Amino acid sequence: MQEESTRRSNRDRTEATRAELIAAARKLFTEKSYAETGTPEIVAAAGVTRGALYHHFADKQALFAAVVEQEAQAVAEEIERASPPSLLARDALIAGSDAYLVAMRAPGRTRLLLLDGPAVLGRAAMDAIDNRHGNRSLREGLVAAMRSQSMARLPVEALTALLAAAFDRAALAIEAGASTEDYRAVLMALIDGLSPTPPQAPRPARTR
Amino acid sequence: MQEESTRRSNRDRTEATRAELIAAARKLFTEKSYAETGTPEIVAAAGVTRGALYHHFADKQALFAAVVEQEAQAVAEEIERASPPSLLARDALIAGSDAYLVAMRAPGRTRLLLLDGPAVLGRAAMDAIDNRHGNRSLREGLVAAMRSQSMARLPVEALTALLAAAFDRAALAIEAGASTEDYRAVLMALIDGLSPTPPQAPRPARTR
DNA sequence: CGAATAACATACAGTCTGCATGTATATTGA
């Protein structure tokens, strides 16, 4: 008969420790900033020592990257849950936009993903993470809209990046207390402005 | 008759020391990142000691803020020099956009102003700096365009912030090696899409 | 059941930041 706490497989130990480290780091990185959070504090919250941290992660940045990756995935899942492929291209785009703005209201997410992430990991690394998760649905939505002729044909990568940047800034502004309606209205105007035919009447659907 | 090196007024000494500290910090902050640049290195490059730094600036962040402020002003001046008020609203907007993208190619500027700045000082502080310098001309250009009926009437603050965010991301992407033409084309499409009347066909060809 | 290896814990070296204290130079006012 094995004791309850002993006899844990190595893989289980690794997985559990990594998960606890990431969870503790996530909590602290969202409450405070990356720079203000020290590894002693993280390992104390996780119930391990710094030795464990540096055994599982190359350095503090690597742990931060793991947290960012997880959080970006969580945001992407919220978006995909809100914009099923059954919707029309433009409607899916709008639903996804709103879902993104809602998802980014989770405390500390904007700083983690939009401020500390790019500064600590660099824009290139953040682009890679975004392309694996969040931006994918956005880019696919844009491609679909272009194919359905409801959007001008433009360089997809650039369009994705610039719209994503606008969404990011909107999330930051809303968190800072700006009017959600104002930013939402401008975002929609930017998207609708990309229609190949003049926007004309926004309410009655014109492209069909 | 005063000696050459002695007999310097206190105000001159302060001004000179501050300027040297800011210049040395600017050089290092643009070559490396804020986090990778230590105050011992900065004061060594400036030819003073850390005592002088902490006499003139509250902390490392305050020195960084001074560098950011100076650099943001330099960018704004380049833009205003390139987009005189004699131009038509839309043309001034385009000229300013191109000037911004050019100005941001100065080595290290994107990281300083677009990555480290927001992360270290916060988005609110960066917004304040931007509104004092760069964004002012953009917002005024947008207001002028709206007044001349060549742009839909939208919340000005939000529109300014979101377009600025798109410009920022374009500058980052271009520095990372992306196609300037692609990003420029999308930026112009976003701007032109905001026309209240159908795309207006300002030129027989689209934008190029 | 050893031997090798993985998963930690502990200890240490180097560096950094911010402050406190000391000193020289400039300014002020009687």
Added chain:
DNA sequence: TCAATATACATGCAGACTGTATGTTATTCG
């Protein structure tokens, strides 16, 4: 003009943090 005072620095110190090297315990495997 000359002390008194304030300003502009320089120096030294305390605390904290990061990364690594080394030691110890728990698995895995032949």
